[in-house]
Amino acid sequence: MAKTTTSFICSECGYETGKWMGKCPACESWNTLTEVEKVPKGARAPAKSTTEAELLKEIKADNARRIKTGMAELDRVLGGGLVRGGTVLLGGDPGIGKSTLLLQVCDELSRDNPVLYATGEESAAQIRLRAQRLGVMGKHLYVLAENELDSIIDRAKELKCAAIVVDSIQTVHSGALSTAAGSVSQIRQATSQLTRFAKETGVTAIIVGHVTKQGAIAGPKLLEHLVDTVLYFEGDRSDDLRILRAVKNRYGSTNEIGVFTMGERGMAQIEDPSALFLPDREKSVPGCTPMCVIEGSRPVMVELQALVTKTVFGMPRRVAAGLDYNRLALLIAVLEKKLGLAFGDQDVFVNIVGGLRVDERATDLAIVCALYSSLRNIPLRAGCAVLGEIGLTGEVRSISSAEKRAAECARMGFEKILLPKSNRSGLTLPIDIVGVSTVEEAFSHLF
Ligand SMILES: Nc1ncnc2c1ncn2[C@@H]1O[C@H](COP(=O)(O)OP(=O)(O)O)[C@@H](O)[C@H]1O
Ligand SMILES: [Mg+2]
Structure with a gap:
């Protein structure tokens, strides 16, 4: 009998090696190599395939039709709905x-x-x-409390299911391997078995995985290449806001987000995130700048807040929540060099209200306005929103989707928008639009 061998697989990047190492040589993560049992080559029956190659133009592509989930926010993140035979990892x-x-x-x-x-x-x-609490009746919904993957798949076949949910992949066990449920090899095996089942039968499979972005339990990277779509549900458990993001999507864009709030009756969709993220205030407050970010195909209004206070202990602190720390440091340097503002003895905290993460250069101008506003303790002129990227010499550079953003500002009731001069031409909206080319010029309109 052929000997069973073991190898080590990195749960972060999937790197495979014959011996254990503390640090993965491929992705340089520590303690991510996990031992897996490998089926020896001789023990595997030679694969006999009966699949025929098909002419591309003759392939029937009826599975391109999307299945609506009844949640528009989820459908958008999926790229229009679920796909027959597709596998989604949540x-x-x-x-x-x-x-x-x-x-x-x-x-x-x-x-x-x-x-x-x-x-x-x-x-x-x-x-x-739970279904009673959520008010879910489920006309043809079958529940199966089972850990054995093979019986789950058998039941799905018997019931002629159109869709199957496996909650969670960490708790199911595939008979093909002897290792315990939840181990890296089991998770991989179970996922590929489910993916194969979905592809062969046209059933839509949704797999739940308790995985954090860091891949704390089972590296999501290990599963990402096995499934068609990977979605992440993010949010703070102490808060009811939930954001659904696509990390990978074979059938759509990965930029879209879905916004939900979690309550007693389950997930409620937020169709107008701008209204959720923008606090409604009569008066402008120092350190706050409204701006518009693009999330996938949607413009979303958010408020950027900065707090600049005198440093108590020697080293001034810079804290960026929801923004790139290095970008913040760069913008502070521009303000110091070009406008002669002193941040050397000031702690700086910057935050995006609502817990959204934004990685867009178009927010630069809003960041410097909030910093200046907090440093000088003067509010922005009320009813103004600010858009623009900033270059190293303090110039305001053009941004993408300027029209979409400006229209959203107008829709949310802003009276005046500051944006890059180069984006100004051709914009016609029933509000005041000001094109600026330097930071000083922007400040002169706002303060
Ligand atoms: N009666 C309830 N009312 C409101 N929220 C509840 C109730 N029961 C449970 N929850 C919420 O549901 C959450 C569990 O959701 P669940 O869908 O099981 O999460 P997951 O499957 O991601 O682990 C809990 O964190 C709790 O906040
Ligand atoms: Mg659960």
């Missing part, structure tokens, strides 16, 4: 609301076709209780 911290969202989605999916919700985490009765 990741996120435990307790973030993955099971809740999927139960609500199953309600809609099971309206016309049988859907199987397989759970290895909860009992059928617990699911029933």
Whole structure:
């Protein structure tokens, strides 16, 4: 009998090696190499495939038709809905609301076709209780409390399901391997088995994974190449805001976000995120600058807040929440050099209200305005929104989607928009639009 060998796989990047190492040579992460059992070559039956090659133009592509989930926010992140035969991995911290969202989605999916919700985490009765709380009836929704993947797939075949949910991949066990459920090799095996099942039968598979961005439990990177779409559910458990992001999507863009709030009755969609992220204030407050970011295809208004205070202990602190720290340092340097402002003895904290993460140069001008406003303790002129990228010499550079952003500012009731001069021409909106080319010029309009 051929000997079973072991190898080590990095849970972050999937690097494979024959011996254990503390640090992965490929992605340089520490303590991510996990031992997996490898089926020896001789023990594997030679693969006999009956699949024929097809002429591209003759392939029937009916699975391009999207299945709506009943949640427009989720459909947008998916790129228009679920795809037949596609596999979706929904990741996120435990307790973030993955099971809740999927139960609500199953309600809609099971309206016309049988859907199987397989759970290895909860009992059928617990699911029933949650469904009652959420007001989910699920016309053709079947619940299966089971850990064995093979029986889950058998039940799905018997029921002729259109969709299957496996909650979670960490709790299912594939009979093909002897290792325990939750191990890296099991998770990989179970995912590829489910992906194969979905592709062969045209069933849509949704897999839940308790995975943090850092890949704390089982590296999401390991699964990413096995599935078609990877979604992450983000949010602070102490807060009810939840943001759904696509990390990978074979059937759509990865820039779109879905915004939800989690409550007693489950996930509620936020169709107008601008209204959610923008605090409604009568008066302008020092350190606050409204701006507009582009999330996928949608413009979203957010408020940027800066707090500049005298440093108490020697080293001044710079803290950026939701923004790039290095960009903040660069913008402070521009303000010091070009406008002669002194931040050397000031702590600087910058935050985007609502917990959104933004990585866009178009927010530069809003950041410097908030910094200046807080440093001098004077508010921006009320009703103004600010857009623009800043160059190293303090010039305001053009931004993308200027028209979309300006229109959103107008829709949200702003009276005046400052944007780069180069973006000004051709914009016609029923509000005051001012094109600026330097930071000083922007300040002269705002303060
Ligand atoms: N009766 C309830 N009312 C409101 N929220 C609840 C209730 N019961 C549970 N929750 C919320 O649901 C969350 C669990 O959601 P769940 O969908 O099970 O998360 P996940 O599947 O991502 O681990 C808990 O963190 C809790 O905040
Ligand atoms: Mg759960």
